[in-house]
Every structure is written in C-alpha cells, then in structure tokens.
Amino acid sequence: MIIWVFWNISFQIWYQYMQPLDDFYYFAKVIEYEGYAKAARALSIPKSRLSRHVAALEARLGVRLVNRSTRRFVVTEVGQEVHKHALAMLTEADAAVEAVEFARAEPRGIIKASCPISLAQGAMAQYLPEFLARYPKIRLMLHATNRRVDVLNEGFDVALRVRTVPTGEDGLVMRTFGSSSNFLVAAPEYLAANGRPEQPDQVAKHATLSFDSDSDRHTWELFDAEGKSARIEHTPRLVCHDFIVMRTAVLAGLGIALLPESVIRADLESGKLEQVLPAWTLPLGVFHLVFPTRRGLLPSVRAFIDFLAERMPRLL
Numbered sequence: 001m002i003i004w005v006f007w008n009i010s011f012q013i014w015y016q017y018m019q020p021l022d023d024f025y026y027f028a029k030v031i032e033y034e035g036y037a038k039a040a041r042a043l044s045i046p047k048s049r050l051s052r053h054v055a056a057l058e059a060r061l062g063v064r065l066v067n068r069s070t071r072r073f074v075v076t077e078v079g080q081e082v083h084k085h086a087l088a089m090l091t092e093a094d095a096a097v098e099a100v101e102f103a104r105a106e107p108r109g110i111i112k113a114s115c116p117i118s119l120a121q122g123a124m125a126q127y128l129p130e131f132l133a134r135y136p137k138i139r140l141m142l143h144a145t146n147r148r149v150d151v152l153n154e155g156f157d158v159a160l161r162v163r164t165v166p167t168g169e170d171g172l173v174m175r176t177f178g179s180s181s182n183f184l185v186a187a188p189e190y191l192a193a194n195g196r197p198e199q200p201d202q203v204a205k206h207a208t209l210s211f212d213s214d215s216d217r218h219t220w221e222l223f224d225a226e227g228k229s230a231r232i233e234h235t236p237r238l239v240c241h242d243f244i245v246m247r248t249a250v251l252a253g254l255g256i257a258l259l260p261e262s263v264i265r266a267d268l269e270s271g272k273l274e275q276v277l278p279a280w281t282l283p284l285g286v287f288h289l290v291f292p293t294r295r296g297l298l299p300s301v302r303a304f305i306d307f308l309a310e311r312m313p314r315l316l
Helices: 002-015 022-032 036-043 047-061 077-104 117-134 188-194 200-205 243-251 261-270 299-315
Strands: 066-068 073-075 109-115 138-144 158-163 173-180 182-186 208-211 218-223 229-234 238-240 256-260 285-291
Touching: 022 036, 022 047, 022 077, 036 047, 073 077, 109 117, 109 299, 117 138, 117 243, 117 261, 117 299, 138 299, 158 299, 173 299, 182 188, 182 261, 200 229, 208 243, 238 243, 243 256, 243 261, 256 261, 285 299
Parallel strands: 109 138, 109 158, 208 238, 208 256
Antiparallel strands: 066 073, 158 285, 173 285, 182 256, 218 229
C-alpha cells in the first residue's frame, strides 16, 4: 500500500511540475528546521504563511504530510518521501537558474582548439580576427597540426577535422559543417609535356605527389558517373603532410596531386592548375568538428562552435 502511495505521489508531483514550487520550498524548510516556529524565524516570515503553504500542498496531493500539535511535530512516512522529491525538484530548479545565468554570462577564458594546417592558414586566418574582436575576453590557443589529436586526453575543447569517412570517437560529440570536394590536379605545363591521362590506370604511370598516410601504400579511389570505382596505386615522388607544400610542388610542375578544392580553387579558376580526369570524382571530405560534451559547455566554447557553424559553410 505504501509503495503504491509513493508512486502515486511521484506521479502527482510530475503532473503538477509546472505549478509554482513555493509550496514544496516552504514544506522543505519546515522539515529542515523541524517545525513552523523555527522555520518562520529563519526565513523571517509569519508562521501562518508557512502553515498555509504546507496545507495547500497537502490539499493538492491529497495526503497528510505532517502531524502537528502544540507539543509535537512529526513527519509522516509519505511526508518523508515527498520531502526527498521536493529537495530533488528544488535542486533541479536551482540548477536551471544557474544554467541560464551561465549561458547569459559573457564568454571568457581560454579555448584550446586543434585545426588542420591548411585550414588554419586559410579560413581560420581569415575568420579568427572577427571572432576575437566579437569576444574580447576570450583567449584562443590554436594548434595547427595535421595530426589527429586525442581531444580528451590532450585537453582540447574542440578539434576541426576533414575526413572522407568520419570515425566515431567514444565520448565525443560531432558537429558537421558540410562536405568539401577533392580534385586530382596538375600544372598545365606538366600535362603538356607528359600527356593528359584519359583513364584512371594511366595516372599510375605519371609522377605523383601524395599526402602522408598511415600506410606505406598510396592509393586513390575514383568513381565515374555510374558509380563504377577505380583504384589507382601509385608511388609518389613527394610525400608530405602539408597541403600548402603539396600545392607549391604541383604548381611547380612536379606531377599530379590530390588536393582539397578549398586549397586550389583559385588556381583552377586562374588556370594555374588543371583538373585531371574531370569525369571521375573522389569521395567528399566531411568537414566537421568534435568536442567532449554538450552538457556543461562553457559559454566561450559554445560561442566558438556557433561562430564556426555560421562562417565555415561559406568556405564550402
């Protein structure tokens, strides 16, 4: 019977959750101070006011919470259980207020972020002055590296990444900004001297430049309009973990390279570079960032993520 009453009380508390919490608050204070008189003195309010709140709560719930007389003040078994729920509700209400105040606080403090080198030298260099001007109390520690950092163990707040197949990382939240294209490109002078490949298997006979990978084998996978795939295994003349160095090398006519559109867009438009095998496409790179958690996110980190979500899609 008591278990059913407890469940019923919990349901009624949930059902009336949107009601003012005053009754629960004053009831909790009466229990804390073990009586109306002590609670009234501690809160500097009339004892009759406390009595009205507790009586109103009992009427709403339809049960007796305390047995009171001129000499005794006893909390009923149901009242003890309601008291536990009341404390929990009041704790959550305080947490909600703190969350709002925290969100309204001016973003400040240090943000530790990781970003690929080419992105740092391009878009981030372009957009960060605006961000730092908007939030003058934020200090940004930007680590420009093509290494995949360990966000949790290395203490990063956010890490920007571009991956053709983003891999899940335990404990991290991912926010996607869009996708970016990758092109096989070469200098027109190189293609004029060495010929323009017409089929994927012809690329392996050319000089190539490759972004450093975890494998000793260098492979590009292309797709035609019908979805047919072709794998190109090649032995690059230059292997480098930096797109800017790769771009400089391909502009110098050292061979064919696979580069992100964001790195060589202006070179394609100006004719300094030419797309190789334009009828074949490569997997899109998913532009995203990862961060440890949404809960308890600092205002500074939230502001940084929202700013990037506003600006980065323009890059794509």
